[in-house]
Amino acid sequence: xxxxxxxxxxxxxxxxxxxxxxxxxxxxxxxxxxxxxxxxxxxxxxxxxxxxxxxxxxxxxxxxxxxxxxxxxxxxxxxxxxxxxxxxxxxxxxxxxxxxxxxxxxxxxxxxxxxxxxxxxxxxxxxxxxxxxxxxxxxxxxxxxxxxxxxxxxxxxxxxxxxxxxxxxxxxxxxxxxxxxxxxxxxxxxxxxxxxxxxxxxxxxxxxxxxxxxxxxxxxxxxxxxxxxxxxxxxxxxxxxxxxxxxxxxxxxxxxxxxxxxxxxxxxxxxxxxxxxxxxxxxxxxxxxxxxxxxxxxxxxxxxxxxxxxxxxxxxxxxxxxxxxxxxxxxxxxxxxxxxxxxxxxxxxxxxxxxxxxxxxxxxxxxxxxxxxxxxxxxxxxxxxxxxxxxxxxxxx
Amino acid sequence: xxxxxxxxxxxxxxxxxxxxxxxxxxxxxxxxxxxxxxxxxxxxxxxxxxxxxxxxxxxxxxxxxxxxxxxxxxxxxxxxxxxxxxxxxxxxxxxxxxxxxxxxxxxxxxxxxxxxxxxxxxxxxxxxxxxxxxxxxxxxxxxxxxxxxxxxxxxxxxxxxxxxxxxxxxxxxxxxxxxxxxxxxxxxxxxxxxxxxxxxxxxxxxxxxxxxxxxxxxxxxxxxxxxxxxxxxxxxxxxxxxxxxxxx
Numbered sequence: 001x002x003x004x005x006x007x008x009x010x011x012x013x014x015x016x017x018x019x020x021x022x023x024x025x026x027x028x029x030x031x032x033x034x035x036x037x038x039x040x041x042x043x044x045x046x047x048x049x050x051x052x053x054x055x056x057x058x059x060x061x062x063x064x065x066x067x068x069x070x071x072x073x074x075x076x077x078x079x080x081x082x083x084x085x086x087x088x089x090x091x092x093x094x095x096x097x098x099x100x101x102x103x104x105x106x107x108x109x110x111x112x113x114x115x116x117x118x119x120x121x122x123x124x125x126x127x128x129x130x131x132x133x134x135x136x137x138x139x140x141x142x143x144x145x146x147x148x149x150x151x152x153x154x155x156x157x158x159x160x161x162x163x164x165x166x167x168x169x170x171x172x173x174x175x176x177x178x179x180x181x182x183x184x185x186x187x188x189x190x191x192x193x194x195x196x197x198x199x200x201x202x203x204x205x206x207x208x209x210x211x212x213x214x215x216x217x218x219x220x221x222x223x224x225x226x227x228x229x230x231x232x233x234x235x236x237x238x239x240x241x242x243x244x245x246x247x248x249x250x251x252x253x254x255x256x257x258x259x260x261x262x263x264x265x266x267x268x269x270x271x272x273x274x275x276x277x278x279x280x281x282x283x284x285x286x287x288x289x290x291x292x293x294x295x296x297x298x299x300x301x302x303x304x305x306x307x308x309x310x311x312x313x314x315x316x317x318x319x320x321x322x323x324x325x326x327x328x329x330x331x332x333x334x335x336x337x338x339x340x341x342x343x344x345x346x347x348x349x350x351x352x353x354x355x356x357x358x359x360x361x362x363x364x365x366x367x368x369x370x371x372x373x374x375x376x377x378x379x380x381x382x383x384x385x386x387x388x389x390x391x392x393x394x395x396x397x
Numbered sequence: 398x399x400x401x402x403x404x405x406x407x408x409x410x411x412x413x414x415x416x417x418x419x420x421x422x423x424x425x426x427x428x429x430x431x432x433x434x435x436x437x438x439x440x441x442x443x444x445x446x447x448x449x450x451x452x453x454x455x456x457x458x459x460x461x462x463x464x465x466x467x468x469x470x471x472x473x474x475x476x477x478x479x480x481x482x483x484x485x486x487x488x489x490x491x492x493x494x495x496x497x498x499x500x501x502x503x504x505x506x507x508x509x510x511x512x513x514x515x516x517x518x519x520x521x522x523x524x525x526x527x528x529x530x531x532x533x534x535x536x537x538x539x540x541x542x543x544x545x546x547x548x549x550x551x552x553x554x555x556x557x558x559x560x561x562x563x564x565x566x567x568x569x570x571x572x573x574x575x576x577x578x579x580x581x582x583x584x585x586x587x588x589x590x591x592x593x594x595x596x597x598x599x600x601x602x603x604x605x606x607x608x609x610x611x612x613x614x615x616x617x618x619x620x621x622x623x624x625x626x627x628x629x630x631x632x633x634x635x636x637x638x639x640x641x642x643x644x645x
Binding site: 003004007008011015018019175214215216217218219220221222223224225227391396 | 407416447451452453454458472475476478480481483484485487488489490491499500502503504505547557569642
């Protein structure tokens, strides 16, 4: 990094900081818009749950006379109306019910014979109201099971009228800190990729294609600063902006989910304890650096190649989308990913960051991911420099 | 000193094939002289000057700027030139001072040298009123003065001006020509392209008429007039260019 490259970098950053679009991309969107949207979506979800709890659903019961206790139990569930049916309807819409509990005919003799009995709850997962009806009816299925057990016991000569008071329940015992850590490991790698790509997009195109479109390129090329120094300076500015956007994004997420959500009673249900230890923060920075260089250099290369800002922004959007989809790949990762995934740029960084945040780093994963990202970053820097030195690319019309 | 020898530039187009933009041109310009490249739009003036400024690489032939070959010592050439194109813009979000400091750094000047040179140019180019104003808020005339100050900031011995009065009003253009004359008086080697005959007549010591990438005629204004049977430079230009296009 030469003195002249620093001069280019400083100028580009100064220029960018005076451009409202960069301020919005680097500061406003990561700090306010994205975390704010996430909070808003959480709030919408909680409102939906509230509305769902007051929803009235109609559950049809076929063969209710065989187990009268089931009907009583269902009627005791809030917001459920029981509709007796003779048979399972061909269409729930036509029968005007949201779910149907089907008790097959001849339950008692079947149990006495030792035959298997199948009770079904029919509903539509693709329908919110039907899903709500299923959710409310589900606990009643336990009562059905118990009632069938009583029938079975009676058929075998047992003198019982009530089922045993046995219940099997599930309960989430995660603390807020544990949930926060889980969410952090899930969301932070993705958000970082997302922010780094979004933060570098505008400035990368503005510092390259912008020079062509504003007719400042010739002046720059006629100075005694080499093309390599110019590209390096521009890439440095892009990378600085990308990293700033990434960390502001994380800070914004923490501020919104931990501080702001805790302060606002309406959002307190959405508050999380997003904690990252200093050593984790340091390692995350080390992993995001080669990715930022790779993305920055790729976008600068695209900017060198593009003829106009519009063309450059179109190409940059494809890179941005590719980065976002690769980042998304880390979302559904369960267990230790195969080593091959750590060779894929961007995805490897997101996966490694998950390991860092969950304290499950596998050294070979770290070596492959960082090594591969650094190699790709170097290749992209070379490509960007070559394109910036190629007059048929720079002056193509 | 500028020495151009058989300089050629051919662009390649996938559909049209090879397009010769400059065809084996040669000329020499000495210190303290203004060499004019006179030609229509698309005649090859800008391509020639871009090759001299090492922005484009020649397809064949060469040029020596202040003793350095444009092919082999592009970096040394760039240290010795100041390049200004008429359609060149500046960075709107920087102030005039920041812009000069930036280009000073790019040409390798020390901070102290940049500051003292800016102070010097502030007076001689009349930048005082707007030096700390953002370029985007400057008038066209202010921007042109700032561009000229940027070109001479590192005090280069060779100056390349590609239609520097393009888009300027009469007063602005007059101001630019005055600065070019002052630089000539200081012994700088200047190459000046234009399609405005009166400008060429007023400041050029020698003129080359360029058409379709070739130099058709070259000499002082007087010698060109003499060889073409008198008349104005415009008459000479129309006659020379018309002959090659077959409409004289």
